[in-house]
Amino acid sequence: MSPAEQSLLAARPDLAAVAQWVARGARVLDLGCGDGSLLRYLWQAREAPGYGVEIEDDSVIACVKNDVNVLQLDLESGLSLFRDGTFDCVILSETLQTIHRTEQLLREMLRVGREAIVSFPNFGHWAARLQVLFGRMPVSEALPYQWYETPNVHMCTLADFEDLCRRLGIRIRERLVLHQGRSVGLLPNLLGSHAVYRCTAQ
């Protein structure tokens, strides 16, 4: 692993969690791929070729710089550019909470891919609960925005996400809950600030 990759994984443990579930040579679609760091890592470390989807101009240009395939598209309009079953693995990393049409996107992910990996900040973390209890919208490392400037529109807890998966017929295969880069075993919906799920269709 190169120093650049190590620093990526140190800075973004959720990406490390995502990466561990991507098989060598898997075909990957990374939705909301940012500057393409994960795709670049997956290509270098796992020889997993893929495409990123991103909407922000500067991120898309960063992807081109990073020499990863990027498609500048709006996730809200679906994944109509991709045929059924094109990918082994579709990743939605720290983006779920910014999506308006959440159900549609989750269904689309499992239409175009065999497996979905979803990570998001946990609104059920005790620090968030405490802030709400004291009458304030939560602001934390995992939720760094003030209510009036946040791109997040659909916050959820682990329990909420798992409910939605059940309702959509999505099967959760694995779950990793994190806080400050460490795995959380006990009371995950209270003590975890991030969650990463590996899902398939039923």
Next chain:
Amino acid sequence: MNAPHDPSSVGAVVAQKASFDSPLALRGGATLPSFEIAYETYGELNAARSNAVLVCHALNASHHVAGTYADDPDNVGWWDNLVGPGKPLDTRRFFVVGNNYIGSCFGSTGPASVNPATGRPWGADFPVVTVEDWVAAQARLADHLGIERFAAAIGGSLGAMQALQWTLSYPERIRHSIVIAATPKLTAQNIAFNEVARAAILTDPDFHGGHYYDKGVVPARGLRIARMIGHITYLSNDAMMEKFGRQLRRAALGFDFDIDFEIESYLRYQGDKFSTYFDANTYLRITKALDYYDPAADFGGDLAAALARARAAFLVVSFKSDWRFPPDRSRELVKALLENRRIVSYLELGSPGGHDAFLLDDARYHAALRAYFDNIEL
């Protein structure tokens, strides 16, 4: 403009010509017995001959892509903002080839050239040429220059069709295709605009069925109108409103048919200018080349099947304000490339310039092209 000492300009350049004596069979069934291609080059071909980039031009441009001429220092190449030392398509790294397609009026063999069979200008007898024919001719130019394989071909609009067609006509001879403000085929509306332009030329009394060269006239009125209608489609409504709005050219409305609005004045100026330097026979043929381009046609309309033979990596760029070839058309192309599991990146940029945005030096657009070219291995 760019003086010769401007370090980011390629400086004074010299247009060259390559002659080809073996016949070129055209898609329409005709054969050109011989032909010439006008071209310019910038930068140096490296020892491995791996750094050549072909620049393909759109409707009214030429092989003069970058730099100026020693005897005409104000004549700056049409894509000078992109091509030069330290520019996104960096001539310190790449050997850039600008070429003029056949049928043009700027140096390559075209309707105004002498038909060897008659000793007189071809005029109306010059065949209708297509994007595929241009690419075949460009391949001869590549042979002439000793270029086995291009690192990339790049173009906007009609030039993008050539960059795309390279990957289909010569899949092994091109590594990257940069396809900007493009469409894999024209829509009915696109063809309709072209037909209005052609009708303007064909009905000009000075057209003489295309044999006007020896009559001492040109169908300037037709060309003028053709250019005016074309120009409307190159700009976005927003860009036009911003530039001209409803601004008046004179103090008050005239209640006659002279120029009231600035936009009228602008279109007349563009039309007049165009009619002094462009050839009507060329214009007719270019619009047909646009109309006829449809690589999926031989595959029952299945673009993915048509692109199955492409081997290049692609960068596709569209502009949200382009209503001539809007992003939807580029997405069709991207979808077909994805179905073939091609290496492709797609940018949909917010530049306000309309179809002509591909010619402007928008910071993000150029940053993306620079990043892409920088990653091309030599």
